[in-house]
Amino acid sequence: MNVHHRNNIRMQGSGPATLVFAHGFGCDQNMWRLMAPRFADRYKVVTFDLVGAGQSDLDAYDGAKYSSLEGYADDLLEVVRDVAAGPAIFVGHSVSGMIGVLAELKSPGTFAANVMIGPSPCYIDDGDYVGGFAREDIDSLLDTLDSNYLGWASSMAPAIMGVPERPELSEELSASFCRTDPDIAKQFARVTFLSDNREDLAKLRTPTLIIQSSEDLIAPPVVGRYVHEVVPHSTLRVVENVGHCPHLSAPDACCDAIEAFLDALPRARAG
Template identity: 65%
Template sequence: MDLQHRNNIKVMGDGPATLVFSHGFGCDQTMWRYLVDHFTGRCRVVLYDQVGAGQSDLGAYDKEKYNSLAGYAQDLGELIDQFATSPVILVGHSVSAMIGALVDRQRPGTIAAHVMIGPSPCYIDVDDYVGGFKLEDIHSLLDTLDSNYLGWSSTMAPVIMGAPGQPALGEELTNSFCRTEPEIAKQFARVTFMSDNREDVAGLTTPTLILQSSDDIIAPVAVGEYLHGVLPNSTLCLVANVGHCPHMSAPCACSEAMDSFLSPWIDPHVD
């Protein structure tokens, strides 16, 4: 299997560490462009598309393999082996933050640090845990996706993006959702929103920066606070931003927080 073709892998930049950028549901690697230029002069950067997204090889999609996040974690581990040089920092948006946590659990010592942007280990309210959605809300969302994916995308993508002062970003996310092959998107949505990765993140000692928007319909502040509580070496940074994609709508705030957190790896000689 040609991984570069399968995941449309792009490698650029050079430096003492590798940043692997992993996009969320309905997105692709192009949505990292607001951050990437900030880092390519100081480190190696690896971009890729999840199978089924962007310019990935749709022929590589396997419904059984990708019926859980483990299939996506397997892909990410493979591309780290082939294209990343240590130390490796995973920058994961939304569900990809949990995919990165799975890789870390499966391959202890492979990941030097995580930057989790809008992460959520579980989207459903369970007992005292606040995920942001009731189970019936998730079932309703998935039923709507199944019956009218393009209509759901056109309605929900701008809401998910937020960024009320930047309507072009909502349009970009809508177009990205609509470009995704509907059957693949439906399965990835079901896998994403029904996953519960709380056991996978609990006690994970890898240094982690949690970047959480102050107003996010998908991952409320309570989720970031929960993760901060269960990840012993974590830093929680609230970004003043409306929406689930602060790396697009508030890139300066994100890059500033990342600079401070990542300094030991990407600027090792700076005191």
């Protein structure tokens, strides 16, 4: 299968290093439109759709393969091997942050640097670990998705996006949720919200930037601090933003954080 067709790969810019952007649950690569072009003057910039999202090849969706994040990590490695020129830097939003971790652990050295925006290795509180949700909260969320996905999408989008003064962003997120095949979205939600990648974080050796919103319903600040404490070579940057999608609601702050991080990495610098 042609990986470009499967994942609807889009490329822009040029440079000695490649930036690969991966979107989160219920979204597609269009969510990077405010950030990705900013890097195209110094990097080869790659965006793509996870299988089941956006304009990916829905015929490639395999319920067994994508019953865990490992299936998406395998796809990511294929994308990088196909498109990367020079060092590859991965930028993943939300669940894609963990997909990037799994890909790097499967193939160490794939990424020269790793950027996670709003990551969470585990959404469920567990002993001293605070993920932001009790197990019954997640079970209720998944039950609602199963019974009324479109209703969930329209009601939850404003809470996830935040920034009530910009309702157009909530409307965009809701529309993105609603464009996703409900059955695929339900399975991806279950895989996302029931995943636990805490043990994987400590194995990561790639220089990593964690971008954390100051207020985030899905991945609260305590989770960003946890990721920073566990990932050995990590930097935490908190951006003033309410919501889980700072790449849309605070793109300049996110770009500034990424540029400062990359400029300190000689192998990832674009000249």
